[in-house]
Amino acid sequence: MTLPKITTTLPYEDFAVETDRTWVDWIHDADDPKKNHLKPEALDDLLVLDVSEANIGGLFCSSILSEFGADVVRIEPPEGDLARKFTPFGYLHKGTGLGYLVEGRNKFHITLNLKKPEGQEAFRRLAAQADVVIESFKPGVMDEYGLSYRHLREINPRLIYCSIYTYGHFGPEAGCGKPDYDICDQARSGVMAVTGEPQEQDQPKPWNVPTKEGNWMGWYAGGAWGAFGILSALHYRHITGEGQMVDVAPPEAELRFADYHVQYYHAFKELRGIIGAYDSAVFPYTIIKTKDGFSFIAGFSDVNWEGLTNIMKSPELKDRFPTIFDRLNKENQPLIHQELENWSANYTCDEILEMVQDYVINRRGPGTVATAKMTDIKETFEDEAWWERGVFDKGTDPYYGDVAFQAPVWKMTLTPGRVKWLCRPIGADNEYIFLRYLGVGKEKLKEWQKQNIV
């Protein structure tokens, strides 16, 4: 007997039916985030324990895994993770800070006192069943609890154990005792040393210092490399059955994103310094002030520079700075930048975008020029185009109510990531997780509570 083919769509699944199957139509249909919930999840066979503390890197690492479907158990101390307080001006939403809230996605949030032997034993029993452990303590802390990788591998050789810490768990500075914060991760990455406004007066101003990126870029870099290491180790485990330890230092994670600076130092024993709107390897490739804000504009190669000077209606600039060497010259960069701003002061960001697009799309001359209007948080968030792309999402969280947040960044035809719930309060999933994995019922849990184990 053949089963009837089920073709019912639910009332809210009014997907556009495309008839002209160009690539763009085909792929829009095939990876539209609106259909994510219809598709399977890549990592839904995994159990992950995230025992990181006061560390957004650890949280982002497990967010990546939980977006792809892994069961992630967030383990906090009984009073809650300090990261729940990492929030602008101390702002709380139903008891949880915003930094934690956006990285609590799809996770089960439980508490466990690892300082108590009973807590350690419970963790050990969870780890025996887990695929991945993520922690962010200073080296030696988990070891003291009897819960470091060298202990856990004895009871679970398939375990992948990921540590995230500014100085890492080995190397001469690993034991320095300093905690992990994003500002120091950024400071040690080499990125801050080249980000900032160069000093142009005799006396330095407060802003003439190496400057961090506005977000927690160091922590996020560490978390991303942690997920990369874990997933690579999972592949190796798939082949061999063996687990291993993954150690990530967030400054090194971000250093891997710091261009060619180490190579440049090796080759020429030279440094770039903070560059502001200038660039050492591509120019013009810069931020300019316009009539109503700031724009990025680039026309670096000879032909693109010609395009840009055509758009500016200043062909004499092309002859004044004819080669990439003239344009990369440290003395010339401020001159070129000034010329660009003299021009851009007369136009709004949108007018510049329009002129550039008109030139490029209608091929009014040689070269391709790139420009973009700087949008702030408000403008970016309110741009419908990003919502259409599924960059942001909002919905009703069972506990936190009406929330909006950044969605997973990938569109995938088969196993896209997704957000099912945003976060959970402290210890909200104790009952479910301890029952499911340790067979601990309500009565026992109450006892644990009295003994400050959970």
Added chain:
Amino acid sequence: MSREDYLAWTNQEFDASKIFSKPEALKGIRVLELATLILGPATPDYLGEYGAEVIKVELPGAGDTMRSVTPYGKFWKNQSLGQLPQNHNKFHLALDVRTSVGAEIFRRLAQRCDVVVENLRAGTMDRWGIGYQQLKEVNPGIIYIALNGFGQWGAYSVGRASYDAVAQTVSGLLATTGFPGRLPLKTGVFIGDYFGAMLGSVSVLSALHYRNRTGKGQFIEFSQGEGLMRLLDWSWIYYYMEKYNRPMTGNRDLAVCPSDVFICKDGPVALAAARDDEFKGLCQAMGKPEVAEDPRFADLLIRLKDENSVALLDIIKDWAKDKTVAEVDRLGSEYGFASSPILSAKDQYESAHFRARATVFEFEDPMYGKMVEVSSPAKLSKTPGRLKWTNKPVGLDNEFVLRKFLGLRTYQIEALAEKKIIGKWVENPPGRKPPDDWDGKAGIVM
């Protein structure tokens, strides 16, 4: 067991001198790359550092545009420095995929690969007959990732050129980086590219996990602007809830306090202490234990209130100005708060710590000699990442790749070269050819 004992164990477990005595995590995974600049090539590079075999396809002659990008126009041994960080451990094939024969060679290579990476504008590969739809016909298990500025579809995906800084500009990163009232700051590195490629490779690995479970491949798309938006932590939710339009706040962290950069006698130092015991330690280190008792600073949530946080940062500022960076850093270790000088590439290059962790990685390239580059930040105890060779001249591995993977004979390879379907480097523009002292052999596999 003591911390020293634990560190002795980890130092042994991760001993950098043993890297080449250990297996590779992604051995057996083959990646076909058709990409230029950074976002595209860095994705397979990260995989290649952990053992994937990467075939980089460039156009004959000028090859990857990044071969022109080098600081102040200074080429090193005929290489652009901009090309190096995302082109390690690869085989370099120069193939004109715009020809029908070139496209067929590409399809046959894709048949032998697990992953395809490209960063062209949406639909270009499709037009050339080597898009996802065509490749999955010849290799249904293929994992295909397309990375670019604005994605495969949507209002911005058509007709706009994108670079890393475009992504920074449209994502809100630019608008939140810098000092209040000053110029918004471009991050001094191509962060949207390198970080974007990292996010891209993470999705490839998750798809690989799914393929290991089911045998099924898939298509993945990634946009670098959207990638940066994902990383802007609490910006979006705070705007949604309170209409707070996050401004530039210099080095001050609005959500961790204290966390800022302070100016010492001899330069800037980064410092943070959010946990109560760390904060108490900092106050003791400053010789001001009473600050920890001040009700304005009693708890992190209270310290974070704007006026309290400004007052506290001023106290620290006032203290730090008479200290040296080294003094503050030493006190950090002693009293358990976070502190660090702002490291430059020189500091990192010379750091015993970064070297011992093989993040600053020294190796001998067959063509360029002693190299020092940045390697593989995820340290895997059993299957560490590693650098074997750096970027190569355009088309250096043509013969090897075509012979090894497609079994082509010498006369066939010669015919392809004659028809300019494959080719090698050109003299100009600079950045394509081997170093001047090249012996004509070094670096060639076969």
